[in-house]
Amino acid sequence: MSATSYLTLITAVSVFTALFAIIYQAYLASNDLRQLTVILQSMKNLEQAFPVNKPRVAIGYGSCSDLYVRAVDFLNFTSSLEKSLHQTTLNVNDITTEDEFLQSFAYYFQRGAAAERYTANKDLFQKLVRQAKKSSKAEPRWALGGNAPVIGSRLATEGAEVMLAAKMSSKLKSHLRPDIHLTGSLIDDDDIHLILEYKTGDEWGTMRTPRANRYILHNDHHNPFISSLEELELALPGFDPHLFVVSGLQMMDNYVYEGGVREERIEKVRNQIQAQSTDTLIHFEMASFVELQLLQLLLKNIVPYSDSIGMNEQELDNLRQVLETGKISLVADSNPRVAQSLDQARYVFGKINEDFFQSHLTDTRRRMLSRIHLHTLAYQAILVAKDSKWNNTKNAAAKASLTAHRHVCASPIVNPDASYRLLDDSFATSTQSGAARIPFSELEPVSCWNETIAINGLKRLDVEICVAPVLICKVAKQTAGAGDNISGAGLILQI
Ligand SMILES: *[C@@H]1O[C@H](CO)[C@@H](O)[C@H](O)[C@H]1NC(C)=O
Ligand SMILES: *[C@@H]1O[C@H](CO)[C@@H](O)[C@H](O)[C@H]1NC(C)=O
Ligand SMILES: *[C@@H]1O[C@H](CO)[C@@H](O)[C@H](O)[C@H]1NC(C)=O
Ligand SMILES: *[C@@H]1O[C@H](CO)[C@@H](O)[C@H](O)[C@H]1NC(C)=O
Numbered sequence: 001m002s003a004t005s006y007l008t009l010i011t012a013v014s015v016f017t018a019l020f021a022i023i024y025q026a027y028l029a030s031n032d033l034r035q036l037t038v039i040l041q042s043m044k045n046l047e048q049a050f051p052v053n054k055p056r057v058a059i060g061y062g063s064c065s066d067l068y069v070r071a072v073d074f075l076n077f078t079s080s081l082e083k084s085l086h087q088t089t090l091n092v093n094d095i096t097t098e099d100e101f102l103q104s105f106a107y108y109f110q111r112g113a114a115a116e117r118y119t120a121n122k123d124l125f126q127k128l129v130r131q132a133k134k135s136s137k138a139e140p141r142w143a144l145g146g147n148a149p150v151i152g153s154r155l156a157t158e159g160a161e162v163m164l165a166a167k168m169s170s171k172l173k174s175h176l177r178p179d180i181h182l183t184g185s186l187i188d189d190d191d192i193h194l195i196l197e198y199k200t201g202d203e204w205g206t207m208r209t210p211r212a213n214r215y216i217l218h219n220d221h222h223n224p225f226i227s228s229l230e231e232l233e234l235a236l237p238g239f240d241p242h243l244f245v246v247s248g249l250q251m252m253d254n255y256v257y258e259g260g261v262r263e264e265r266i267e268k269v270r271n272q273i274q275a276q277s278t279d280t281l282i283h284f285e286m287a288s289f290v291e292l293q294l295l296q297l298l299l300k301n302i303v304p305y306s307d308s309i310g311m312n313e314q315e316l317d318n319l320r321q322v323l324e325t326g327k328i329s330l331v332a333d334s335n336p337r338v339a340q341s342l343d344q345a346r347y348v349f350g351k352i353n354e355d356f357f358q359s360h361l362t363d364t365r366r367r368m369l370s371r372i373h374l375h376t377l378a379y380q381a382i383l384v385a386k387d388s389k390w391n392n393t394k395n396a397a398a399k400a401s402l403t404a405h406r407h408v409c410a411s412p413i414v415n416p417d418a419s420y421r422l423l424d425d426s427f428a429t430s431t432q433s434g435a436a437r438i439p440f441s442e443l444e445p446v447s448c449w450n451e452t453i454a455i456n457g458l459k460r461l462d463v464e465i466c467v468a469p470v471l472i473c474k475v476a477k478q479t480a481g482a483g484d485n486i487s488g489a490g491l492i493l494q495i
Pocket of ligand 1: 074076
């Protein structure tokens with residue numbers, strides 16, 4: 001073969017290889033798209049399987065005015081932050097200076113971990129809010145916020161009759177759906193939450209974040225006192241809710257109270273949920289807690305009287321660690337495997353119910369924990385005790401998953417082209433050796449199975465676990481409030 005024909009052959013082969021690669025890529029992409037379309041259709045069928053029968057839901061506590069900014073366009077990276085790069089522990093818990101705030105933000109941003117922090121420094125907070133409002137580059141925008149109003153809005157949108165415990169200004173109230181019964185009185189100044197949002201791969205100075213998430217800074221003065229509790233109490237008689245949702249208690253985190261005021265307020269919440277009929281299901285929406293003492297108060301006063309808890313992967317890891325070791329976990333893997341998360345959920349379920357079986361004979365108002373909803377980026381997992389009142393776990397997992405996409409993409413339509421899936425083609429149900437592997441099926445995307453969880457030698461409980469993949473929004477528009485919308489969406493189909 002002559003040199004030239006040899007070259008021609010090489011050229012022909014490379015052209016062919018390139019063409020093949022392009023076609024193969026296109027084939028893979030179209031195959032992906034076809035798969036996502038099938039998954040979407042199956043999940044929509046589950047979501048719409050039956051009509052919602054207008055349940056009554058009471059939701060506490062509080063509200064705020066959310067100020068959103070794009071974190072990397074708002075915060076100035078300074079070279080002094082280099083030292084916090086790859087720092088394994090966060091040394092600042094109290095945020096009192098701007099430097100501490102930036103260090104705290106940097107810590108979570110690098111890990112793509114959701115965080116919610118209080119600062120007692122009112123001047124610093126007000127300065128940041130003023131700067132945020134002015135920073136057109138960071139695209140500031142306002143919205144009605146707070147866990148209770150967001151969960152309430154989602155439930156009302158889905159057809160529930162909602163009673164909301166919150167105090168807000170008339171301006172903020174104008175953003176609330178008119179069909180929600182607001183029990184709190186009007187106030188002059190709303191608590192503000194500064195929400196620093198970032199997208200997957202966002203760069204800030206020398207740092208890059210692995211996933212889209214948000215960091216929330218606040219300086220609340222109404223919410224830490226759960227000031228809407230008494231007015232809800234007055235409105236409850238006769239409402240007879242099917243579901244009572246407790247949320248917003250993280251606003252008590254790190255706040256400095258006088259005397260035993262915090263304990264007193266938490267005990268009031270406990271009394272309020274204890275007073276509910278046994279036909280009313282109680283759901284507690286967890287949140288980001290950094291103060292061990294507060295979490296222990298909640299484990300003593302709120303969790304034992306709740307039927308259900310909802311949380312994200314950070315909050316589950318924290319709760320599991322506090323129950324197991326008595327220590328707070330500040331940050332966890334922002335994209336944990338199913339096996340690992342479910343082991344944590346089983347541990348929490350076992351531990352809390354161990355306590356229940358030891359004390360329910362002496363404290364008859366105690367409730368068995370019968371539901372855990374875990375929301376993560378890649379999947380939704382719901383664990384429900386058999387013979388409990390929670391229905392339709394599979395449908396709820398599908399709805400929660402679709403809501404995650406809709407919220408983050410800020411669009412009511414789930415577009416397969418705007419989505420990707422992180423959940424693997426099969427997943428193990430536990431990290432224990434010999435655990436079952438569940439193959440992922442496009443036609444049956446929500447996997448449910450039955451198992452038995454041992455409650456420390458005392459008892460065994462049968463549960464159903466459902467895992468739904470999330471069709472993750474490729475270009476995140478909003479992450480704050482996702483957990484609340486998702487929790488609300490999961491609850492509506494189960495009551
Ligand atoms: C960042 O720097 C700019 C220019 O100096 C300033 O106007 C802005 O207020 C700073 N932003 C923050 C959050 O400190
Ligand atoms: C989640 O709730 C907020 C507040 O009600 C709302 O603005 C947002 O659109 C909701 N997300 C979805 C997916 O409806
Ligand atoms: C789980 O148990 C229920 C009965 O409680 C049954 O209807 C269902 O088919 C079981 N699911 C699986 C996957 O075996
Ligand atoms: C669950 O479903 C059963 C049977 O369909 C129904 O009787 C019950 O009221 C439902 N439970 C709740 C809490 O809605």
